[in-house]
Amino acid sequence: MWEYTKTVKDHFLNPRNVGIIEDADGVGEVGSLACGDALTLYFKLDDHKRIKDVKFQTFGCASAIASSSALTEMIKGLTLEEAAKVTNEDIAEFLGGLPKQKMHCSVMGRDALEKAISNYRGEAEKKVEGEIVCECFGVTDIEIERAVRENNLTSIEDVTNYVKAGGGCESCHDKIQKIIDETLGRETKVKKKVIRLTNIQKIKLIEETLEREIKPALKKDGGNIELVDVDGNNVIVKLQGTCAACSASEITLKNYVESKLRELVAPELLVEEVQS
Amino acid sequence: MKVIYMDNNATTQVAPEVLEEMLPYFSEFYGNPSSMHTFGGMVEQKIVEARERLARLLGASPEEIIFTSCGTESDNTAIRAAILSNPDKKHIVTSRVEHPAVKNLYEYLAKNGYRVTFVPVDRKGILDLDYLYKNLSEDTAIVSLMWANNESGVIFPIEDIGKVLKEKGIVFHTDAVQAVGKIPIDLKNVNVDMLSLSGHKLHGPKGVGALYVRKGTKFSPFLIGGHQEKGRRGGTENAASIVGLGKASELAARNISGENIRVKKLRDKLETEILNRVSNAIINGDREHRLPNTTSIAFEFVEGESILLMMDEYGICASSGSACTSGSLEPSHVLRAMGVPFTAAHGSVRFSLSIYNTEEEIDFIIEKLPPIIERLRELSPFWKKAL
Numbered sequence A: 001m002w003e004y005t006k007t008v009k010d011h012f013l014n015p016r017n018v019g020i021i022e023d024a025d026g027v028g029e030v031g032s033l034a035c036g037d038a039l040t041l042y043f044k045l046d047d048h049k050r051i052k053d054v055k056f057q058t059f060g061c062a063s064a065i066a067s068s069s070a071l072t073e074m075i076k077g078l079t080l081e082e083a084a085k086v087t088n089e090d091i092a093e094f095l096g097g098l099p100k101q102k103m104h105c106s107v108m109g110r111d112a113l114e115k116a117i118s119n120y121r122g123e124a125e126k127k128v129e130g131e132i133v134c135e136c137f138g139v140t141d142i143e144i145e146r147a148v149r150e151n152n153l154t155s156i157e158d159v160t161n162y163v164k165a166g167g168g169c170e171s172c173h174d175k176i177q178k179i180i181d182e183t184l185g186r187e188t189k190v191k192k193k194v195i196r197l198t199n200i201q202k203i204k205l206i207e208e209t210l211e212r213e214i215k216p217a218l219k220k221d222g223g224n225i226e227l228v229d230v231d232g233n234n235v236i237v238k239l240q241g242t243c244a245a246c247s248a249s250e251i252t253l254k255n256y257v258e259s260k261l262r263e264l265v266a267p268e269l270l271v272e273e274v275q276s
Numbered sequence B: 001m002k003v004i005y006m007d008n009n010a011t012t013q014v015a016p017e018v019l020e021e022m023l024p025y026f027s028e029f030y031g032n033p034s035s036m037h038t039f040g041g042m043v044e045q046k047i048v049e050a051r052e053r054l055a056r057l058l059g060a061s062p063e064e065i066i067f068t069s070c071g072t073e074s075d076n077t078a079i080r081a082a083i084l085s086n087p088d089k090k091h092i093v094t095s096r097v098e099h100p101a102v103k104n105l106y107e108y109l110a111k112n113g114y115r116v117t118f119v120p121v122d123r124k125g126i127l128d129l130d131y132l133y134k135n136l137s138e139d140t141a142i143v144s145l146m147w148a149n150n151e152s153g154v155i156f157p158i159e160d161i162g163k164v165l166k167e168k169g170i171v172f173h174t175d176a177v178q179a180v181g182k183i184p185i186d187l188k189n190v191n192v193d194m195l196s197l198s199g200h201k202l203h204g205p206k207g208v209g210a211l212y213v214r215k216g217t218k219f220s221p222f223l224i225g226g227h228q229e230k231g232r233r234g235g236t237e238n239a240a241s242i243v244g245l246g247k248a249s250e251l252a253a254r255n256i257s258g259e260n261i262r263v264k265k266l267r268d269k270l271e272t273e274i275l276n277r278v279s280n281a282i283i284n285g286d287r288e289h290r291l292p293n294t295t296s297i298a299f300e301f302v303e304g305e306s307i308l309l310m311m312d313e314y315g316i317c318a319s320s321g322s323a324c325t326s327g328s329l330e331p332s333h334v335l336r337a338m339g340v341p342f343t344a345a346h347g348s349v350r351f352s353l354s355i356y357n358t359e360e361e362i363d364f365i366i367e368k369l370p371p372i373i374e375r376l377r378e379l380s381p382f383w384k385k386a387l
Helices: A006-013 A062-075 A088-094 A100-121 A141-151 A156-163 A173-183 A199-220 A249-264 B016-025 B038-058 B071-085 B100-110 B129-134 B158-168 B239-255 B258-277 B304-312 B333-337 B359-379
Strands: A026-032 A037-045 A051-059 A132-134 A223-231 A234-241 A270-273 B065-068 B091-095 B115-119 B140-146 B171-175 B194-198 B209-213 B281-283 B294-299 B348-352
Touching (some): A006 A062, A062 A088, A156 A173, A234 A249, B071 B171, B071 B209, B100 B115, B100 B140, B158 B171, B239 B258, B258 B359
Parallel strands (some): B091 B115, B091 B140
Antiparallel strands (some): B065 B209, B194 B209, B294 B348
């Protein structure tokens, strides 16, 4: 059973501001039946452009209903500029916290509010931007990137908890990991899943790393590198172009090529150069 | 608050008679059944009796019963035994609606060199027998199919399938955790080689299960250790719980005909009245071939967790196939395999009764549930649009 706070239970059992505003100034719809939760948010402004009335309808679990109810209470009386600053964290905080797996309910609230404001301002929907990463729940790279950035998410599981991406067939997990790495400023690493590589795997991985990581870097300086042989942990290479003539080639080999291969292939590798 | 417990496919109340018989084996009779002295032997005798009682419930002989720690252990033991005894065969078969104890083991084996066939079911949860038979081959090491489904209650035709598999000489295991104690089972007339069951589903204690292994079936133990259970399952016997399972089996054998008719009547009343009072409600699963105690009702355009929590306010305990209750984001694999549309799958609630439920309790749910659904539908943005 979920551990819901008293506030969550209260807003679930006695939701505030349920309903529809027929002549609403802004309407935001998010989610779908297939996804398991959905929210429609309506607001009406007063003469001073403050939110005078707000109503919602939600299909979903207790935390989805409570998040919607909380949101309506939070934004009543605010200007749209003020309301736009409400984050999903604010909603969760208002409720005294949400179980981690339920954070997507607070994100849904924030998204509905944004859509309603865009709707009022006559802006085109932002969602068309970006590329769908998670097919199961229709989540785009931009949405994932934003959730990662705003909530400091570090794992795929976190991303699933916040925006649902990756919670279905799981085939997008690699893509999500890449977005997390890029957003957090990490370099995307070649998968290090294989701990003990067979010789064939090792040689393949060395070739791949040379092609993808090392050659492009050397080519920038007019150099190149060729793989001659792999003997156990000894990687024998031939430097070409400017690298071959460079007096710093030894440093290039040890500090760059070897350390890169150790990082991405296996830590025990030694790089040797054969002279042409 | 009074608890109205309608979640008996999750677990059951330990019968008072069962508890009474177990208690001395926590205190007075603490001997090790394997010991040479009379004091230990007294415990051994009681385990012998428990084995006989369970064997009688199943129409088996006592030597064919191995006590385990739970249904999951029984399933794992059976499937691994079949694979180890047929090392050349690399194909295994099950259905798409199995309990995770079988489903996840099969998925694990699929990643470890086995070719797996998951037999589909139709919209009513009925197994596609043609698909099953078409996919059997010389290479098939085991077929494992549940006797009755925990979510829909749908019963598979184990007897018919057993005949076909016997002819083909393929090992047949059934996860009968939900069936034992609820419907009559007579293994003298059914060709299954192995059958799993669990104590706490039939008013016995948690932490004890059993595996039936038909005489002559090739077997290898999962827990390798001492000589307990004739070397087929190492580890000192969970004596008190085994005694409890024995007593629960005896009670189940006694209750299976009379009491089950009463339970079925209550279930049918609940189902009929709810369908009468709530529109856009659908029964998941075939109503003919179904456990007498189970009903899975899909309420369109509302979400299951919300229904459960609102019922919880009245002390009503049930469960849901919705995504939100499990922490996953998709509805249960059983409902998806049955092709229950998303509009309904998220709002599915399972009531599973036992002999301890009363007509007053059923009436209470019939009174309280319809307003809950109505309230949630008023909250739902899809409801008015659907009308």
